[in-house]
Every structure is written in structure tokens, then in C-alpha cells.
Amino acid sequence: MTAVVDLQHITKVYSTAAGDTLALNDVSLTVEEGEFIAIMGPSGSGKSTLMNVIGLLDHQTRGTYHLAGQDVSQLGEADLAQFRAHSIGFVFQSFNLLPRASVLRNVVLPLQYTGVPRLKRREIAEEALRQAGFPVKAFHHKSNEISGGQMQRVAIARALVNNPALILADEPTGNLDSRTGEAVLEMFQKLNAQGRTIVLITHDASIASYAQRSVHIRDGQLYRGIYTAEAETADALQDATDAVLPSSGGAA
Numbered sequence: 416m417t418a419v420v421d422l423q424h425i426t427k428v429y430s431t432a433a434g435d436t437l438a439l440n441d442v443s444l445t446v447e448e449g450e451f452i453a454i455m456g457p458s459g460s461g462k463s464t465l466m467n468v469i470g471l472l473d474h475q476t477r478g479t480y481h482l483a484g485q486d487v488s489q490l491g492e493a494d495l496a497q498f499r500a501h502s503i504g505f506v507f508q509s510f511n512l513l514p515r516a517s518v519l520r521n522v523v524l525p526l527q528y529t530g531v532p533r534l535k536r537r538e539i540a541e542e543a544l545r546q547a548g549f550p551v552k553a554f555h556h557k558s559n560e561i562s563g564g565q566m567q568r569v570a571i572a573r574a575l576v577n578n579p580a581l582i583l584a585d586e587p588t589g590n591l592d593s594r595t596g597e598a599v600l601e602m603f604q605k606l607n608a609q610g611r612t613i614v615l616i617t618h619d620a621s622i623a624s625y626a627q628r629s630v631h632i633r634d635g636q637l638y639r640g641i642y643t644a645e646a647e648t649a650d651a652l653q654d655a656t657d658a659v660l661p662s663s664g665g666a667a
């Protein structure tokens with residue numbers, strides 16, 4: 416079986432006038448088809464950098480990345496954009512919807528350039544909204560006139576329409592109250608149960624505990640994950656996490 420994500424010895428260096436920052440330090444990670452994995456780490460640990468590499472939004476300095484079997488360093492800009500659009504469904508903390516467009520229009524949009532006929536696009540979008548638990552009666556509401564929890568369901572539906580190999584979610588509950596956030600995380604679990612491959616990025620152990628497995632990033636280095644099932648509570652997951660990480664400063 417081909418891994419959906421296969422990162423080998425990935426290094427990312429940001430060079431600025433102030434000097435170089437080693438944001439990712441020899442990161443290797445594979446995510447198999449059907450996995451739901453959380454990447455967990457505190458602010459500044461390299462989560463966004465890793466998400467940008469996995470999401471084909473930025474390129475590593477060194478190392479290889481295969482997404483769905485494709486060596487992405489072999490792709491030029493235009494092919495990369497196409498490949499990204501078809502392979503990855505993004506869900507962001509800030510939803511990133513077109514505020515004045517309808518819910519349905521937001522979800523149809525990624526299908527615009529795929530050659531899917533117009534009527535079929537609408538059908539696919541409606542089905543994705545239903546899968547994301549969005550109420551049919553609000554399909555035509557403007558997306559700035561719905562609640563935050565509903566906005567994130569629209570964003571999840573939008574992430575599903577191209578049937579991507581990977582759903583990549585960056586702090587998807589960061590702008591939601593805890594009850595709404597739980598419902599969204601349960602939605603990810605449901606999608607995973609239907610076979611979707613999900614990478615969830617978070618700083619919070621209680622959020623990571625919804626995944627099947629978590630890996631931990633500190634100072635740009637990745638550490639062995641704890642299988643969530645082994646840790647019965649988020650606190651236990653945090654303790655187990657602390658146990659595999661070097662003591663403060665040790666990762667540098």
C-alpha cells in the first residue's frame with residue numbers, strides 16, 4: 416500500500432537578515448491511507464511550517480516528500496497547484512470562506528475547474544454539505560450569516576468535494592467554543608470512519624486525543640507518537656507525551 420504522506424528527512428531553513436532558523440530538523444513521517452493522525456506541538460515548534468510543506472504551500476529545503484505516491488519535487492508550479500487542488504482538502508482555523516457568497520457557492524467553487532458538469536457540481540456540493548452535517552435549509556444563506564460551527568462545516572464540505580487523498584486541518588476548532596469544537600472533531604472522526612485520511616494540527620492534547628495516533632513536534636523535531644487508544648484521557652495523553660519528549664531545551 417502506498418502511504419498518503421511520506422516525508423523523509425525533511426529540513427526547512429528560513430533565512431532572514433537576522434540569520435537562519437531551522438524550522439524543521441530532519442523530520443520523517445508517513446501517514447497511511449485511512450489514518451487519522453494529530454501533529455501536536457506548542458507555539459513556534461514548527462507546526463505551520465510542517466503543514467505548509469505537507470500542504471504543498473511551501474517547499475522543504477532538504478529531504479523528499481511523496482504525496483499519494485508522487486514525488487512532489489518533480490512538479491512545476493502549475494502542476495503543483497493542480498495536484499494540490501485535487502489531492503488535499505484544507506480546513507483552517509479561520510474557515511476562509513467567501514463571506515458574501517452563499518454556503519452552496521463556497522462548496523461548489525473547488526469543482527469549478529475540474530471539468531465536472533455544472534449540475535453534477537451542485538449535486539456533489541449538496542452531498543458534501545449533508546456529509547458535513549450542514550442543515551439543508553441553510554444551503555442558500557450567505558456564509559457570513561451563519562454560526563462559527565456551521566462555517567466550519569461548510570469548510571469541511573468544501574474540503575471534501577474533490578474527494579482528496581488527504582484532509583489537512585490546522586487548528587480547526589481554534590475559533591469555536593468547546594462544545595461546537597467537540598462536534599466538529601466528532602465530524603472528523605466520522606469522516607475517518609468512512610475511510611478519509613486526516614492530518615490534524617493542534618497545540619492541544621485534548622484535541623489531539625480525537626485522532627488515532629499523535630506525533631509531537633518540538634523545536635522542529637518530530638517525536639514518537641502515542642496511540643490515542645493507549646491513553647484513556649487527554650491528561651494521560653499529555654503525560655505520555657511529556658514522557659517521550661526531551662526535557663526543556665534538550666531537543667535543540
Ligand SMILES: Nc1ncnc2c1ncn2[C@@H]1O[C@H](COP(=O)(O)OP(=O)(O)O)[C@@H](O)[C@H]1O
Nearest residue numbers: 429431436438457458459460461462463464465
Ligand atoms: N517565514 C518565516 N521566516 C522566518 N522564520 C519563520 C518563518 N515562519 C516561521 N518561522 C520560524 O520557524 C519556527 C517555527 O514556526 P512555525 O512553523 O510557525 O511554528 P508553529 O506553527 O508551531 O507556531 C519559529 O521559530 C518561527 O519563528
Ligand SMILES: [Mg+2]
Nearest residue numbers: 459462463464
Ligand atoms: Mg502556527
